Amino acid sequence: MISTAIGAAVLWILFRWSKLEPADLWSSWKRLSLGAALSAFAVHVAIYVVRSQRFRVLLPVAHRPSSAAMLAISAAHNLAAYVLPAKTGEMTLVMYLRSHSGVPAAQGLAALLVSRLLDLATLCLLLALAMIYLVTSRPDSTPVWFWAFAVALLATAAFLMLLSARSDVLVRSAAWIARVFGLASWNIGLRMLARAEELSLALRQAPAGRVLWIAAAQSMAMWFGIFIFYSILARSFGLPPELGLADAAFGSSLVVLSNLLPINSFAGFGTQEGGWVLGFGLLGVPRDLALSTGFGVHLAQLASTIVLGICGHVAMGWLPGRAAAVGANADTPGNGLG
Numbered sequence: 001m002i003s004t005a006i007g008a009a010v011l012w013i014l015f016r017w018s019k020l021e022p023a024d025l026w027s028s029w030k031r032l033s034l035g036a037a038l039s040a041f042a043v044h045v046a047i048y049v050v051r052s053q054r055f056r057v058l059l060p061v062a063h064r065p066s067s068a069a070m071l072a073i074s075a076a077h078n079l080a081a082y083v084l085p086a087k088t089g090e091m092t093l094v095m096y097l098r099s100h101s102g103v104p105a106a107q108g109l110a111a112l113l114v115s116r117l118l119d120l121a122t123l124c125l126l127l128a129l130a131m132i133y134l135v136t137s138r139p140d141s142t143p144v145w146f147w148a149f150a151v152a153l154l155a156t157a158a159f160l161m162l163l164s165a166r167s168d169v170l171v172r173s174a175a176w177i178a179r180v181f182g183l184a185s186w187n188i189g190l191r192m193l194a195r196a197e198e199l200s201l202a203l204r205q206a207p208a209g210r211v212l213w214i215a216a217a218q219s220m221a222m223w224f225g226i227f228i229f230y231s232i233l234a235r236s237f238g239l240p241p242e243l244g245l246a247d248a249a250f251g252s253s254l255v256v257l258s259n260l261l262p263i264n265s266f267a268g269f270g271t272q273e274g275g276w277v278l279g280f281g282l283l284g285v286p287r288d289l290a291l292s293t294g295f296g297v298h299l300a301q302l303a304s305t306i307v308l309g310i311c312g313h314v315a316m317g318w319l320p321g322r323a324a325a326v327g328a329n330a331d332t333p334g335n336g337l338g
Contacts, residue, residue, distance in 0.1 A: 007269045040304070
């Protein structure tokens with residue numbers, strides 16, 4: 001309720017600030033051609049395929065679902081992660097992996113954690129490269145502070161990449177801090193620390209080395225696809241054609257970062273538009289045009305996500321799973337989070 005109220009307030013402020021009229025939104029929507037919509041949807045499907053294979057690579061070989069099952073689970077999870085407020089939908093990946101394919105909860109959570117670290121590392125890297133390109137190609141119209149921000153992002157990307165290789169250290173550090181503050185004196189604290197130990201063990205057993213580099217390469221391909229997806233829709237909804245892929249990468253990166261906030265509302269309404277207006281506003285796009293295109297892109301993305309998510313849920317019910325075969329083992333001590 002709090003996140004939805006915040007999203008509604010942000011959206012109201014943006015519409016008041018930009019002086020955008022409903023007719024402007026309709027004019028923006030009329031610009032979207034069928035060819036552009038189908039192209040964006042095809043790119044979206046390709047992103048889903050790569051994302052599902054990355055999840056699959058990050059799972060131990062003994063627990064990997066089939067490629068088709070992983071695609072269905074990933075699509076269903078992405079719908080929940082995108083639509084449910086305050087990032088509560090993220091944990092559906094662990095639930096779906098466990099219920100459909102018998103993947104222990106600790107292994108599923110480990111794959112989710114590493115994938116999110118890789119996402120952040122790749123996003124920081126590509127955002128830094130986009131800012132460097134913008135500041136070197138347009139020195140007169142790009143803020144000088146882009147340089148400092150880009151350097152900081154490159155350092156952050158390197159740190160997150162290292163952390164993705166040893167994310168068990170992050171979990172163990174959090175558990176140590178919890179013990180220092182007396183969490184172990186409570187029954188719920190003891191249960192949480194036990195689950196943290198299982199997760200840390202799962203992270204140490206997770207694929208690493210060459211497999212992690214494969215996952216990093218898949219992350220790079222996936223994020224290039226995301227920027228292309230946003231670029232196709234942004235131009236179709238009326239952003240100036242001179243804004244290229246680097247501009248789309250910069251503007252949409254702030255959209256993604258705003259949606260990572262734990263206060264994002266239902267389907268990201270408000271926070272996503274705020275990130276879009278801020279990102280493209282820094283590139284000189286008028287705020288009314290930025291808001292109209294951002295709102296249109298958001299609705300198109302939501303529609304595509306709903307279609308693919310429904311297909312994923314239907315496919316999960318149709319494809320054979322391994323949960324029945326391994327369900328008894330999944331509940332034994334040490335095999336999951338319980």
